[in-house]
Amino acid sequence: MAEHAVDARGLVRTFDDGTGIRGVDIWVAPGEIHALVGLNGAGKSTLMRLLLGMLTPADGTVTIAGQALKHVDWAAVGHLVDYPLAYRELTCRQNLALGARLHGVSPAKIPGMVAAAIAELQLTQYADRRAAKLSLGNKQRLGLASALQHDPRFIVLDEPTNSLDPSGVILLREALLRRSDEGAAVLVSSHHLDEVARIAGRISVLNAGRVIGSLDPHGVDIERAFFDLVHSDDVAA
Numbered sequence: 578m579a580e581h582a583v584d585a586r587g588l589v590r591t592f593d594d595g596t597g598i599r600g601v602d603i604w605v606a607p608g609e610i611h612a613l614v615g616l617n618g619a620g621k622s623t624l625m626r627l628l629l630g631m632l633t634p635a636d637g638t639v640t641i642a643g644q645a646l647k648h649v650d651w652a653a654v655g656h657l658v659d660y661p662l663a664y665r666e667l668t669c670r671q672n673l674a675l676g677a678r679l680h681g682v683s684p685a686k687i688p689g690m691v692a693a694a695i696a697e698l699q700l701t702q703y704a705d706r707r708a709a710k711l712s713l714g715n716k717q718r719l720g721l722a723s724a725l726q727h728d729p730r731f732i733v734l735d736e737p738t739n740s741l742d743p744s745g746v747i748l749l750r751e752a753l754l755r756r757s758d759e760g761a762a763v764l765v766s767s768h769h770l771d772e773v774a775r776i777a778g779r780i781s782v783l784n785a786g787r788v789i790g791s792l793d794p795h796g797v798d799i800e801r802a803f804f805d806l807v808h809s810d811d812v813a814a
């Protein structure tokens with residue numbers, strides 16, 4: 578069987594108020610889109626930060642492509658967690674070129690890669706506009722273009738539809754489906770259960786820092802199934 582692109586076991590990281598991640602196993606296989614859903618504060622962003630080495634776990638292990646985090650080839654990873662990072666004074670094109678360089682793309686390939694990313698996220702008319710002057714949604718498109726342009730094998734996106742208009746949501750959907758078809762492993766968090774159900778092969782529900790179950794992406798009333806799971810977990814706690 579193919580090695581998981583990411584494999585985390587027994588992850589724990591709690592904060593002073595007792596919230597955080599309290600013992601999570603999670604993995605994503607190559608070619609899979611795995612969605613994480615949960616209420617505000619359930620721990621989705623914290624879990625993603627742990628997987629990306631942005632936070633250190635108190636317990637548990639994470640491997641990416643079979644490697645412990647300190648040996649990971651980060652050029653093969655693309656992520657957008659929290660806010661899209663862009664230098665305000667640089668244009669979209671310049672920001673993307675910088676992002677490509679930071680991901681180790683060879684200089685000769687950068688202009689073509691950046692042009693393709695701009696076209697894919699339909700940023701053409703803003704390509705030479707400074708990031709400071711972009712609308713929120715176009716800033717999000719820029720962040721997504723930067724996370725996806727270098728053809729990462731493992732993609733982590735935290736609420737990527739934030740601020741996107743309906744055409745941006747469709748572009749993102751197509752971009753993720755295309756990459757998973759090509760073998761990339763995708764982990765995505767979202768509050769939009771219908772959107773998640775369209776693209777994910779697997780949907781895990783996080784509540785109070787633990788994975789409490791999964792939802793069937795083809796289920797008839799996924800919203801109801803979500804609330805039933807969360808409610809039962811809250812009652813049991």
Ligand SMILES: Nc1ncnc2c1ncn2[C@@H]1O[C@H](COP(=O)(O)OP(=O)(O)OP(=O)(O)O)[C@@H](O)[C@H]1O
Pocket residue numbers: 592593596597615616617618619620621622623624
């Ligand atoms: N650096 C931190 N210091 C202290 N507490 C934190 C920190 N980061 C997250 N938390 C707490 O951990 C809990 C989980 O937060 P997290 O952002 O992971 O949730 P989430 O599921 O992503 O929520 P949302 O859907 O609102 O984005 C929250 O109670 C939050 O306040």
